[in-house]
Amino acid sequence: xxxxxxxxxxxxxxxxxxxxxxxxxxxxxxxxxxxxxxxxxxxxxxxxxxxxxxxxxxxxxxxxxxxxxxxxxxxxxxxxxxxxxxxxxxxxxxxxxxxxxxxxxxxxxxxxxxxxxxxxxxxxxxxxxxxxxxxxxxxxxxxxxxxxxxxxxxxxxxxxxxxxxxxxxxxxxxxxxxxxxxxxxxxxxxxxxxxxxxxxxxxxxxxxxxxxxxxxxxxxxx
Numbered sequence: 001x002x003x004x005x006x007x008x009x010x011x012x013x014x015x016x017x018x019x020x021x022x023x024x025x026x027x028x029x030x031x032x033x034x035x036x037x038x039x040x041x042x043x044x045x046x047x048x049x050x051x052x053x054x055x056x057x058x059x060x061x062x063x064x065x066x067x068x069x070x071x072x073x074x075x076x077x078x079x080x081x082x083x084x085x086x087x088x089x090x091x092x093x094x095x096x097x098x099x100x101x102x103x104x105x106x107x108x109x110x111x112x113x114x115x116x117x118x119x120x121x122x123x124x125x126x127x128x129x130x131x132x133x134x135x136x137x138x139x140x141x142x143x144x145x146x147x148x149x150x151x152x153x154x155x156x157x158x159x160x161x162x163x164x165x166x167x168x169x170x171x172x173x174x175x176x177x178x179x180x181x182x183x184x185x186x187x188x189x190x191x192x193x194x195x196x197x198x199x200x201x202x203x204x205x206x207x208x209x210x211x212x213x214x215x216x217x218x219x220x221x222x
Contacts, residue, residue: 011054087121
């Protein structure tokens with residue numbers, strides 16, 4: 001039996017925490033030749049938003065202007081086998097070290113070349129609360145270890161991986177300098193019953209854009 005799990009938060013306009021507004025317009029404002037049937041509902045929307053909102057993916061272009069934007073991320077990077085690292089139980093704002101991810105990876109069967117790596121910090125239930133900002137983080141050396149063992153895409157059920165207070169974005173640089181995109185604000189990782197699943201995470205392909213909300217789907221096979 002196939003089990004499909006949505007790992008993305010729903011974006012609620014007006015409640016998203018960052019700029020996200022919808023302006024409903026009649027379709028005739030875009031296409032003046034529209035002919036409506038009687039009482040026909042035919043609308044479009046203008047959207048005003050920040051690109052880093054909800055469950056979103058960040059491309060290396062976020063901090064490295066010569067690296068891949070959303071349109072340039074290879075499709076192969078955005079889908080494939082994923083390993084779920086159980087990193088729950090750590091103190092807020094504590095560092096997740098190499099030994100931590102090594103042990104979690106061993107329990108999950110090992111990281112393989114070309115794996116998507118999702119860190120289950122147990123932080124998803126705190127989304128939208130003050131506590132959410134206190135997630136454990138991944139120092140650059142831990143990210144380097146994951147990359148050296150085959151990680152092609154990283155995701156966490158938290159607002160990021162960055163060293164607290166780092167204005168140089170050293171953890172982001174450790175990812176993006178290796179061409180590895182990052183997905184922030186995953187959810188429902190606790191609903192996964194297996195440590196290895198298939199994942200798809202496709203954002204819209206926009207040249208010159210560094211981030212965008214993404215629908216992340218995990219597929220479990222019995």
